[in-house]
Amino acid sequence: MARKPKGKKLVSVPEDTVDIISGITRKKGTSVTKFIDDVLRQAVMIDSIGFSTEDMAAIAEVIQVQRVLGGTFVPLEVLNFVSGSNRDEQQKEQLEQKWFDSGRLYGRYIREKFESPVTTFSKFLRIMRWDLNEVSLIQNGGSLKLRCISTSLSLEGTALLSKFIEGAAYGMGFTAKNKEFIKGMILMSLMPEEP
Amino acid sequence: MEERNLLKVARERGFILGLENIWFDMAELTCISDREKAAEIWRNAGVWFASRYAMESNGDAVRSLEKELKAFIWNMPEFKLSQGTNELSVRIINPRFSESYSVLFAAFMEGALEALGYAVKSQEVSSGSVRLAAVKGKRKAVPITESLV
Numbered sequence: 001m002a003r004k005p006k007g008k009k010l011v012s013v014p015e016d017t018v019d020i021i022s023g024i025t026r027k028k029g030t031s032v033t034k035f036i037d038d039v040l041r042q043a044v045m046i047d048s049i050g051f052s053t054e055d056m057a058a059i060a061e062v063i064q065v066q067r068v069l070g071g072t073f074v075p076l077e078v079l080n081f082v083s084g085s086n087r088d089e090q091q092k093e094q095l096e097q098k099w100f101d102s103g104r105l106y107g108r109y110i111r112e113k114f115e116s117p118v119t120t121f122s123k124f125l126r127i128m129r130w131d132l133n134e135v136s137l138i139q140n141g142g143s144l145k146l147r148c149i150s151t152s153l154s155l156e157g158t159a160l161l162s163k164f165i166e167g168a169a170y171g172m173g174f175t176a177k178n179k180e181f182i183k184g185m186i187l188m189s190l191m192p193e194e195p
Numbered sequence: 196m197e198e199r200n201l202l203k204v205a206r207e208r209g210f211i212l213g214l215e216n217i218w219f220d221m222a223e224l225t226c227i228s229d230r231e232k233a234a235e236i237w238r239n240a241g242v243w244f245a246s247r248y249a250m251e252s253n254g255d256a257v258r259s260l261e262k263e264l265k266a267f268i269w270n271m272p273e274f275k276l277s278q279g280t281n282e283l284s285v286r287i288i289n290p291r292f293s294e295s296y297s298v299l300f301a302a303f304m305e306g307a308l309e310a311l312g313y314a315v316k317s318q319e320v321s322s323g324s325v326r327l328a329a330v331k332g333k334r335k336a337v338p339i340t341e342s343l344v
Contacts, residue, residue: 049203049206066212071215071269072268075210077238083221086228094224130206189264
């Protein structure tokens with residue numbers, strides 16, 4: 001039995017956008033229609049996991065940065081256990097230092113690669129850590145105020161994430177000041193380092 | 196796997212994205228303080244992860260598991276699941292895996308295999324290398340809850 005063809009509808013797309021797409025599809029050896037269809041399907045999927053379409057490029061960049069720096073996926077349950085409350089003071093300090101160092105490496109790389117490192121970092125944080133309900137960055141005079149909120153983070157997990165952010169700030173050329181954290185909330189101001 | 200889809204699947208499977216140097220270091224610390232408990236947590240995570248394949252996969256849960264795990268663990272020189280009639284073997288080579296991380300990852304795979312109905316009969320784990328041999332037919336694993344420990 002012949003398959004019924006899919007219905008099609010006309011959607012207007014700015015001419016200059018179509019010209020750019022045509023250039024890409026010529027190089028790739030595919031059609032403009034297929035390219036647009038693929039991109040729109042990706043946009044629907046991005047929306048379904050709670051991101052905006054503006055995040056599409058950032059997601060690709062996050063994956064790229066993670067690949068370069070040696071990223072991997074780990075079960076959240078494992079993270080919660082490892083950062084758990086049954087650590088002695090020495091182990092807590094060791095863990096916090098490791099998260100700070102890792103953040104510093106991450107921040108240093110972002111500083112080298114992106115024009116607005118702090119904005120990029122906050123965007124990356126929101127994509128990497130889907131256990132965070134909110135990551136906001138507000139210009140506050142000469143400094144930037146960063147706020148992270150999570151309803152699922154433990155106190156210990158919040159402390160480690162705070163250290164990672166502090167390390168990243170240092171790597172990006174900022175000093176973290178007015179640091180505060182309570183279970184599920186991190187607040188800090190990022191001041192540019194003096195030249 | 197398509198990158199955007201990778202994030203979606205990881206999120207659904209309860210995985211979080213981070214830098215591997217942190218995980219490797221944390222594995223060392225947890226193994227020093229409580230190796231058995233750490234292995235149990237990783238094993239439970241493996242059971243949890245693979246249970247969905249056991250329920251959702253149309254026939255070839257092992258291949259689906261292998262494909263998605265390969266996507267989750269970047270820069271893995273070798274990650275192979277070989278399936279016989281009643282046997283399954285796992286071969287993982289990653290020179291960056293420390294001994295502790297290899298032990299914990301082996302526990303994760305053991306849990307995953309058990310969720311798919313395989314029982315591990317032998318294992319060789321050393322720094323950067325994990326080999327498991329399992330046989331079919333044992334009862335499927337369920338995550339160990341706190342109340343049972």
